[in-house]
Amino acid sequence: MNDFSLSEMEMNMSFTDLLNRAQMSENYGEDTSLGVGLNVVNEPIVSLEVPLNEIDYDENGSDIDDDEIIDARTKHKKNEMLEKESQHELERLGEQLQRDNVRYDIDSDYDDEFDVHSPTASSDEDEYGYLTTPACTRQDTKSQKAKVNSLDWIDTTxxxxxxxxxxxxxxKEIIDYCARNGVDVKYTKNHKNKVGVRCKDDNCKWKxxxxxxxxKRHFEVKTYHGVHSCGRKNKVKKITYKWIPRHxxxxxxxxxxMKLQEITDSVWNEHGxxxxxxxxxxAKKCALNLxxxxxxxxYGMLNSYAAEIYRSDHNNTIKFQLNANVFHRMYICFATLKEGFLAGCRPxxxxDGCWFKGPYGGQLLVAVGRDENNQMFPIAWAVVDVENTESWSWFLQLLAEDLQTSDGAGYTVMSDQQKGLLKAVAEMWPQAEQRVCARxxxxxxxxxFGGGQEYRMHFWKIAKSTTPNEFKExxxxxHAISPEAAANLMGRNYEKWCRAFYTPQCQCDAVDNNMSEVFNAFILNSRHKPIxxxxxxxxxxxxxxxxxxxxxxxxxxxxxxxRAQEQLEKAKIxxxxxxxxxGGRFTIDLFL
Structure with missing residues (x-):
């Protein structure tokens, strides 16, 4: 981005002088000259003042703010807010645990420290390790029920x-039992070959x-007394943090x-x-590790996944690359999508590219078209380890092969000026019209220059100017408000983001990249999942x-x-x- 510092003489320069100065300056390595576009600005034109509420002057600058685009932006903002709040919450609790010198090991094989040690001997087991209390078998269930107090209850788990x-x-089943029934238990014996458990309430006979x-090699229940005489509890010590991610x-x-309060509320509402x-x-740390x-x-299954996509339809394009036996990138374009784009969409x-939210990072590169109803139509996407000129060139080359073009002739490409993208488009699609997102x-x-209402309004008027004359005005x-701001905009490659200089080849006058924005919001809930x-x-x-x-x-x-019908009706009005x-011969003059 060029920095402009104007002298007093430069402050008083005319619009034409500013254009000439901008044409001689180097900006983004592109030619910023207007060509023949301004040779007609000397002709008088009729300028219509459009009410402010009929032009989108907000900071997003979308041409058609339909429900889909509004929902996309709402999802993005909500997701960013949740991500920041979650990260702040984890950092705050982590710092608090450090201050309190609380240590925990999420890789331990035991649920808590009390599970590690068990009594060396129990007074209620015989020489074979069986409890000496008479067993509660299926045969004497009826007689046992007759002896149970009305306040007692029998568990049949x-x-x-x-x-x-x-x-x-x-x-694990013991802990799940405690969670379902709100009871606490203790181990009388805790060994890999034998486990004894009884209710923690000394007055309760459950064991x-x-x-x-x-x-034998399996574990089997030998003795069971399933009568509880204790009440339900809302705090069970056997429920540890490892139980939460399991469920x-x-x-x-x-x-x-998910916020920590949401976790505690879910456990309370579902299990009491x-x-x-x-x-x-x-629990959240443990779940993220899992x-x-x-x-x-x-990632180790990607090769099989790619083979299955190709097997389902040989016209699908799937490119899968490894680098030193480590995942490098993958390109996917389904046959039905490229056929649909070529048959019925604008060129x-x-x-655009978006970050993954998973632990291994990476980016998703996407190509999105506009269908006949002027809405999103995905074409192809690729998973890459890093976004740079080389990865974009690889993506655009494969996309060109699928769309049956060698140089991009007849196509218009809109981008957000990502790192290395403009250069890749110029190299791989040299004949394509390039646009950049005005937003x-x-x-x-x-x-x-800040985001004041005045600057914002004039910027979008400039971006949405439909003729060079209107652009000049x-x-x-x-320029009358701020010569520095006008000079700055003239140095920002305006031919690529101002509607007045677009060619009609794609029949689309969009000045922003909102289709990619809709796609990113469309997959927002999937970006943090395994690949x-x-x-x-x-x-x-x-x-x-x-x-x-x-x-x-x-x-x-x-x-x-x-949507075309809707635009036509607005144009009629x-x-x-x-x-x-x-107007003579084959021309018609329009006037107010």
């Missing part, structure tokens, strides 16, 4: 001869004993920014148990979207698409004050 894989699985039978892992996957914020903090393991596993492509230009402009108005899960979410979501859009268009009894008169 366990039964004698019930089998478990090992002691670990048995302990269970399980061990490995002789010449709420799917929630952590779908919402990695109170857990501390510190336990929720440790998810990381799934991320790593799915207008928005390209991102405004963001950079705002960093220098709007720049003159900004194959994310790619499948994208595929399934697009499939469902195309089905809904097809049914929507079929339900309309219109000669043209609904705007043209009511104009008159047409014969």
């Amino acid at each position: 366990f039964s004698v001869e019930q089998k478990f894989e090992n002691a670990v699985e048995f302990r 269970i004993w399980a061990s490995i039978p002789k010449n 709420y892992l799917s929630k952590f996957k779908s919402n990695p920014y 148990l109170k857990v501390s914020v510190h336990m929720a903090f440790r 998810i990381v393991g799934e991320y790593k596993e799915q 207008f492509i928005s390209i 991102h230009v405004y963001m950079n402009f705002r960093e220098v 709007n720049v003159d108005k900004l 194959i899960t994310m790619l499948e979410d994208i595929r399934e979501s697009i499939m469902e979207r195309l089905h809904k859009k097809r049914d929507f268009i079929r339900s309309k009894n219109l000669a043209i698409c609904p 705007a043209a009511r004050g104009w008159n047409a008169a014969f």
